[in-house]
Amino acid sequence: MKTQIIVAGFGGQGVLTLGVILANAAVLEDKNATWLPSYGPEMRGGTANCHVIISEEDIGSAVISQPDILIAFNHPSLEKFLPRLKKNGLLIINSSLIKEEIIRKDIKLVSLPLVELAAKIQNQKTINIIAMGALLELTELVKTSSVVDSIKQNFKDKQDIIELNKKALELGREHVKKN
Amino acid sequence: MTNKKVLKKGNHVIGAAAIEAGCEFYAGYPITPQNELTEYMAKHMVLNKRPFVQAESEVSAINMVFGASAAGARAMTSSSSPGISLKQEGISYIAGANLPCVIVNMVRGGPGLGNIAGAQSDYFQATRGGGHGDYRLIVLGPNSVQELYDYTMKSFDLADKYRIPVMILGDGYLGQMMESLTLHKYAKPKNLPKKTWALTGCKGRNPNVIKTLYLTPEDALEKHNLELNVKYEKIKKELQLFETINVQNAELVIVAYGTVSRVVKNVIESSDKKIGLFRPISLWPFPENALRNLKCKKFLVVEMSLGQMVEDVKLSLFGTDASVDLIARPGGMIPTEEEIHKKIKLMLK
Numbered sequence: 390m391k392t393q394i395i396v397a398g399f400g401g402q403g404v405l406t407l408g409v410i411l412a413n414a415a416v417l418e419d420k421n422a423t424w425l426p427s428y429g430p431e432m433r434g435g436t437a438n439c440h441v442i443i444s445e446e447d448i449g450s451a452v453i454s455q456p457d458i459l460i461a462f463n464h465p466s467l468e469k470f471l472p473r474l475k476k477n478g479l480l481i482i483n484s485s486l487i488k489e490e491i492i493r494k495d496i497k498l499v500s501l502p503l504v505e506l507a508a509k510i511q512n513q514k515t516i517n518i519i520a521m522g523a524l525l526e527l528t529e530l531v532k533t534s535s536v537v538d539s540i541k542q543n544f545k546d547k548q549d550i551i552e553l554n555k556k557a558l559e560l561g562r563e564h565v566k567k568n
Numbered sequence: 569m570t571n572k573k574v575l576k577k578g579n580h581v582i583g584a585a586a587i588e589a590g591c592e593f594y595a596g597y598p599i600t601p602q603n604e605l606t607e608y609m610a611k612h613m614v615l616n617k618r619p620f621v622q623a624e625s626e627v628s629a630i631n632m633v634f635g636a637s638a639a640g641a642r643a644m645t646s647s648s649s650p651g652i653s654l655k656q657e658g659i660s661y662i663a664g665a666n667l668p669c670v671i672v673n674m675v676r677g678g679p680g681l682g683n684i685a686g687a688q689s690d691y692f693q694a695t696r697g698g699g700h701g702d703y704r705l706i707v708l709g710p711n712s713v714q715e716l717y718d719y720t721m722k723s724f725d726l727a728d729k730y731r732i733p734v735m736i737l738g739d740g741y742l743g744q745m746m747e748s749l750t751l752h753k754y755a756k757p758k759n760l761p762k763k764t765w766a767l768t769g770c771k772g773r774n775p776n777v778i779k780t781l782y783l784t785p786e787d788a789l790e791k792h793n794l795e796l797n798v799k800y801e802k803i804k805k806e807l808q809l810f811e812t813i814n815v816q817n818a819e820l821v822i823v824a825y826g827t828v829s830r831v832v833k834n835v836i837e838s839s840d841k842k843i844g845l846f847r848p849i850s851l852w853p854f855p856e857n858a859l860r861n862l863k864c865k866k867f868l869v870v871e872m873s874l875g876q877m878v879e880d881v882k883l884s885l886f887g888t889d890a891s892v893d894l895i896a897r898p899g900g901m902i903p904t905e906e907e908i909h910k911k912i913k914l915m916l917k
Contacts, residue, residue: 409575409746412575412746412748413575415748416573416574416575416748419572419573420748421573421747421748422575422746422747422748423745423746423747423748424575424745424746424747425741425744425745426744426745428600428601428684428740428744448747448830449830449831449833449834449837450827450830450831450833450834450902450905451741451745451747451827451830452741452831452902454904454905454906
């Protein structure tokens with residue numbers, strides 16, 4: 390099974406970090422993973438994105454032409470990548486910033502009001518991990534425990550930040566369960 | 569060191585492999601998209617109590633490597649395309665002086681400043697020597713983070729074995745991407761020659777001389793050139809690295825290296841035709857014998873440059889009745905699976 394995920398948003402929304410934490414969680418489960426970031430001038434103001442592929446098999450190209458999952462944190466990212474999302478693919482959007490109606494009806498749409506959700510734990514930097522929580526609830530890509538371990542590795546010994554991100558994961562999960 | 573998989577960035581594992589393989593000297597100058605390598609070396613060379621120099625320019629860095637290598641050290645420098653152009657004079661001197669070193673080029677789009685996207689447009693420069701004079705480098709083209717790690721280690725051994733600069737020809741995408749890989753210990757080959765030629769202070773022995781100036785053509789420079797050529801011919805015989813997938817009875821064989829070879833792997837998996845992949849790993853020497861020995865009549869070269877490696881493919885197949893087609897995407901573009909499928913359809917009509 391190969392799953393291809395594109396994560397996209399403004400630079401600063403934690404797009405690249407979300408990708409790294411996800412890819413690393415898969416590797417902690419002894420799966421193969423690739424993470425390919427956008428690293429151009431487009432990082433400033435425009436969209437930043439990363440392509441993440443998770444597979445038990447060897448991975449060919451790290452470039453994704455048609456993702457199975459798209460996580461879009463802002464409207465420009467949605468416009469850029471939605472046409473490429475596979476039929477029956479999963480679209481997770483940040484509905485705090487994306488107010489437009491999603492025209493495609495052949496996909497599964499999950500809306501997360503990330504700004505409002507992050508306000509519950511008084512930290513807007515956690516929107517990426519809240520989205521990760523939703524992804525964990527919606528798919529069986531990786532185990533929650535692997536993501537927690539991956540978060541621990543990413544934030545080294547900063548215990549308070551690790552605890553905050555655990556709360557963020559739960560927020561995302563709970564929101565999907567309720568809606 | 570465990571055998572568990574880890575997720576690492578391409579540029580970082582080159583540094584990790586170099587340090588593990590006993591790199592004793594690194595000098596570099598920052599340039600995107602290879603900066604994380606210089607960053608890694610800045611931290612880890614120092615942690616390992618080995619010299620790291622951020623030089624005042626690329627020219628300076630390569631000449632420091634020249635000096636370190638002449639003194640017998642395992643030495644490395646790295647850069648990306650415009651910076652590698654600046655290093656060419658030094659590389660020519662190192663090649664002319666029969667010295668080993670490792671040079672990493674994480675290629676970006678050109679010419680000139682071009683852009684910072686990954687590209688393969690330095691193929692000619694790398695495989696034809698690059699600087700002035702009749703010389704060659706060993707050029708390796710890895711296609712994964714694992715191979716960046718493995719071939720960086722190997723490049724130090726090859727450099728020492730043949731006393732030649734070895735270039736790792738990667739690209740910006742390989743350098744920037746993270747991928748799962750298995751780290752392992754470096755095992756130094758037992759048969760590497762001792763560096764008896766090194767300038768280590770001649771107390772108690774005759775002085776060693778390392779030079780590139782041979783003024784008289786008739787009894788000096790031509791002889792030197794021919795001696796270098798003996799080495800190049802030996803390397804050609806002994807080192808032709810490649811990978812093949814599905815080439816037996818293939819209707820069409822695609823030739824691709826580095827990043828784009830992985831796009832081709834996807835194409836082979838999703839194609840309903842019998843398509844094979846021939847992936848050169850040593851770009852110089854080009855694995856011409858293995859390519860020529862494939863029984864296929866139709867070849868398609870796919871490269872992230874304007875038709876450079878295709879010349880080596882045609883040279884390898886010279887005199888056969890095989891046809892060679894080309895998909896060339898310059899400027900930092902990666903050929904897509906769709907356009908390769910389309911071309912295959914046309915070619916197998």
